[in-house]
Amino acid sequence: MKDSHNMNQDFQALIEKYLDGRITIEEAKKLVNYYESFQESHEWVEELGSENVIKNKMLLNILESIQEENTVKVIPLYKKAIFKYTVAASIALIISLTFIYNKIDIRNNEPVLVSTKIETGTDKAVLTLSNGSTVLLDSTNVYQSKSVNGNGKEIIYEIAENGNRELEFNYLTVPRGGQYHVKLSDGTEVWLNSESQLKYPVNFIKGNPREIELVYGEAYLEVSKSTKHYGDAFVLKTNEQDITVLGTMFNVKAYRDETEIVTTLVEGSVLVSNTINKNILKPGQQAKLSEAKKDFEISTVEVEEFISWRNGEFSFTNKSLKEIMKVLSRWYDVDILIKNEEMEDIGFTGVISKNQSLEYILEIIQNTNNMNYTIDNRYIIIE
Structure with a gap:
């Protein structure tokens, strides 16, 4: 008779064969027998009344006997003829081994489905004020101040009556799983995509360029025309390039884990520039700036594809x-x-x-x- 160590090895090998879809009918019978032997060979089985309790303890005993780590395992959600599970992920499968064997066709059984609810993104962000304090922005936290009105989905800065005071900067940070809209004090509107951060002044100084910075991430902008602001140009800075506009709609993507900065012009005109080159874009054009080339690649695109996230x-x-x-x-x-x-x-x-x-x-x-x-x-x- 095989010792318990060899039986445990056989049991694990059969489990892996079943999960890989390579098990034969004879091996399936053997696997069921092994499963039942754990129930027959332990004294605690006779002392329990509930079948569910027996099964639970039996499965714990099986897992202990093959010395699997007690960690969370990945379990497929959707059907395919064969899935590759780990042994410890097969707890629910072991319970139904007898049923599987009786069905004869080993390869066509439904996998055990374990649903993990993953929510869609929402309107949420963190606002960092000029004094360093932070405010959580979401549907349950509506921010209001002398210069800012919020409604849970966006914050709107009041147009400054006096734009000559010293600049004070705010940061709007959108986490993964979020998006947010901000209307700046000059009337420019910015939509931030997930995992993005925007730096901007609470008020702009008259006579100077209206400069903001996309620290990282993706943003869609509808810029208030320069003619409304004494001709002051609007400049969006990113890590590797500047975008100068007179009044336009455009999208810029500058994620930290990507090697390109992509600027897509919807309406108006923009000047994209870095320390080496500069190009003027027309509506429907896109500029790609790669870390390696340090040069702009200009092409004509269907802009809707690149701004659809905003809609x-x-x-x-x-x-x-x-x-x-x-x-x-x-x-x-x-x-x-x-x-x-x-x-x-x-x-x-x-x-x-x-x-x-x-x-x-x-x-x-x-x-x-x-x-x-x-x-x-x-x-x-x-x-």
Whole structure:
């Protein structure tokens, strides 16, 4: 008779075969017998009355016997013929082994579904005032002051009657899973996307350029015309470039984990510049500034794709899976890993509401390609 150590090794090997879809009917019978042997070989079974209690203790005993770590494991949410689980993630499966065996067709069983609710993004941000104090902005925290009116979705700065005083700066920081709108004191409107930070003065000084800074992230701007402000130009600074405008609508994306700064002009004209080059954009044009080249790449684009986030939509035109996962990770505040590097460049095209659940979007992607995903709390693996 095999010793307990060898039996435990056999048991684990059979579990792995089942989860990989390689188990035979005879091996499935053996696996069920092993499962039942744990119940028969322990004295505590006879002392318990509830079947559920027996099963729970039995499963704990099994897990202890194969010495698996007590950590949270990834469990697939959606169907596929075969999933690769870890042994410790198979607790619920072990309970139903007898049922699986009786169904005969081992490979076609439904996986155990464990749903993790991931909420869509909301209107939220943190406002850092000039004195260093911070204010949480969301639907339950409405900020009001002498110069600022808030309503839970946006903050609006009053137009200054006297714009000659010393500059005082505020920071508006939008976390992952958020977005926010701010109307500056000159009337310029800024929509901030997830994981973005904007630095701006409470009031602008008359006779000087109206300068603000996108510290990082993505923003869409509708700039108040210079003719309304004594000809004072409007300048948006980023880490690697300046954007000078006279009155326009444009989008700029400058995330810290991306190697390009992308400026898309919707209306009007802008001058994009860095320490080496400068270019004037026309409506419908886009400038890409890469860290490596330090030069602007100008192209004509469909601007709606690049500003759709402001209107509550994701719009992708032949975007790679890797690029799409970056966008989703920011809006839904999750971490996403693509295990198979060959899948990163698969292209997708489509428009989806940002109000849809992450699971809904992942299911669409899954159904159009030979891929699967797993969710563990806020961590997603695609393979």
